[in-house]
Amino acid sequence: MEFPIAGVFINPVILALTGFFVGLLGGFFGVGGGFIAGPLMFWAGVPINFVVGTDLAHMTGKSIVSARTHRALGHVDLRLALLMIIGTIPGVEIGAQVIEHLETRGNIDMVVGLSYVGILTVIGLFTAWESFQAMRVKRTDQLDAQEVVGIETLIHRSRLLRIPPMIRLPVSGVQEVSVWSIIFVGLATGILAGLLGVGGGFIRMPLMIYILGIPTHVAVGTDLFEIVISAGFGTISHALKGNVDVLIALTMQTGAVIGAQIGARATRYFSGPIIRMLFSVLPIAAAVLVLFKLLG
Amino acid sequence: MTQKPDTSLQKDPSFKPILRSIAFEIIIYIPLATIYTLVVLALAKDILVHIYSTYPTIYAIATLLAILTQGVLLEAFTSWIIRKIGLRA
Numbered sequence: 052m053e054f055p056i057a058g059v060f061i062n063p064v065i066l067a068l069t070g071f072f073v074g075l076l077g078g079f080f081g082v083g084g085g086f087i088a089g090p091l092m093f094w095a096g097v098p099i100n101f102v103v104g105t106d107l108a109h110m111t112g113k114s115i116v117s118a119r120t121h122r123a124l125g126h127v128d129l130r131l132a133l134l135m136i137i138g139t140i141p142g143v144e145i146g147a148q149v150i151e152h153l154e155t156r157g158n159i160d161m162v163v164g165l166s167y168v169g170i171l172t173v174i175g176l177f178t179a180w181e182s183f184q185a186m187r188v189k190r191t192d193q194l195d196a197q198e199v200v201g202i203e204t205l206i207h208r209s210r211l212l213r214i215p216p217m218i219r220l221p222v223s224g225v226q227e228v229s230v231w232s233i234i235f236v237g238l239a240t241g242i243l244a245g246l247l248g249v250g251g252g253f254i255r256m257p258l259m260i261y262i263l264g265i266p267t268h269v270a271v272g273t274d275l276f277e278i279v280i281s282a283g284f285g286t287i288s289h290a291l292k293g294n295v296d297v298l299i300a301l302t303m304q305t306g307a308v309i310g311a312q313i314g315a316r317a318t319r320y321f322s323g324p325i326i327r328m329l330f331s332v333l334p335i336a337a338a339v340l341v342l343f344k345l346l347g
Numbered sequence: 348m349t350q351k352p353d354t355s356l357q358k359d360p361s362f363k364p365i366l367r368s369i370a371f372e373i374i375i376y377i378p379l380a381t382i383y384t385l386v387v388l389a390l391a392k393d394i395l396v397h398i399y400s401t402y403p404t405i406y407a408i409a410t411l412l413a414i415l416t417q418g419v420l421l422e423a424f425t426s427w428i429i430r431k432i433g434l435r436a
Contacts, residue, residue: 056399067380108414109414111411112415112418115415116418295407295410297399297410298388304414304417305383305421308418308421309372309376311422312372312422312425
């Protein structure tokens with residue numbers, strides 16, 4: 052099938068299957084999946100200048116499907132999501148400014164690449180270790196480990212920062228948390244997203260769990276809601292520059308719609324620690340991919 | 348500090364129902380998606396290409412609206428069909 056905007060012929064079945072696979076992962080883990088979709092699109096024949104913008108457009112559509120399914124399951128905390136956006140937007144700008152500064156000093160690829168590998172490896176290993184601890188608690192103490200977090204102390208310490216105003220998050224089951232903690236999580240994710248050029252789902256999701264104490268299922272759903280907004284802005288920005296082929300994005304979305312629904316509903320069949328254990332593979336896989344790219 | 352919600356009721360130890368439901372959903376969805384891609388995208392192609400080359404701002408807004416609308420409509424349509432044939436509660 053011809054996609055005249057990007058000026059390429061691509062089998063739409065490959066695009067739909069790519070969408071399905073990324074949708075499945077996104078719905079289950081609450082990530083945009085840009086680090087997987089991008090290389091797959093490039094491999095399918097999408098020109099490199101259209102990959103990022105088209106992926107963002109596809110990510111927006113896929114995430115709204117997953118977010119709606121998660122919302123129906125009660126997994127989206129709108130109050131938390133909206134407060135995080137306050138930090139995310141300036142964070143992305145700060146990250147972009149740091150990139151500009153690094154560009155003027157040269158060797159940006161190595162600095163950003165190594166930061167990326169380091170951050171992803173730490174997140175992946177930490178999440179794997181923590182979820183293993185949580186699953187062990189479940190086995191030994193026969194506790195309901197649906198939302199047991201292996202390192203309660205980190206959440207407890209972050210709650211000691213009782214800087215007003217404090218807020219209640221009933222959807223997440225959090226009685227009192229400082230608004231600044233939420234904005235901080237949004238800001239930190241935004242800086243990393245702006246610096247590394249990613250949506251930030253696989254950074255935001257663990258931060259919500261380990262810093263704010265949000266249950267895994269709600270963190271996944273709320274993260275998807277955030278992605279709809281951040282990827283939506285990115286889509287507009289890239290489309291204005293002519294880097295989005297909406298026909299490719301729409302074709303990918305036909306597969307992503309069913310994948311995202313299946314992924315989101317599948318979270319009901321796994322406990323929080325198991326979702327986190329499976330999730331830990333994603334950042335490590337992404338780190339390995341980036342490392343190969345740097346060494347190559 | 349944290350009230351952990353009782354989510355134990357959400358868990359279903361049996362994978363059989365969801366696997367059967369997923370298989371049926373995919374079987375129903377593939378022909379629908381194929382028809383949709385061939386008909387709707389073929390119709391919209393010329394208009395979108397024209398907007399892309401002539402009005403970048405309108406193209407940017409149309410891209411976002413198209414992707415959001417398609418996502419919501421396809422999801423609602425698939426869910427409706429699945430509910431109609433009793434595969435999902």
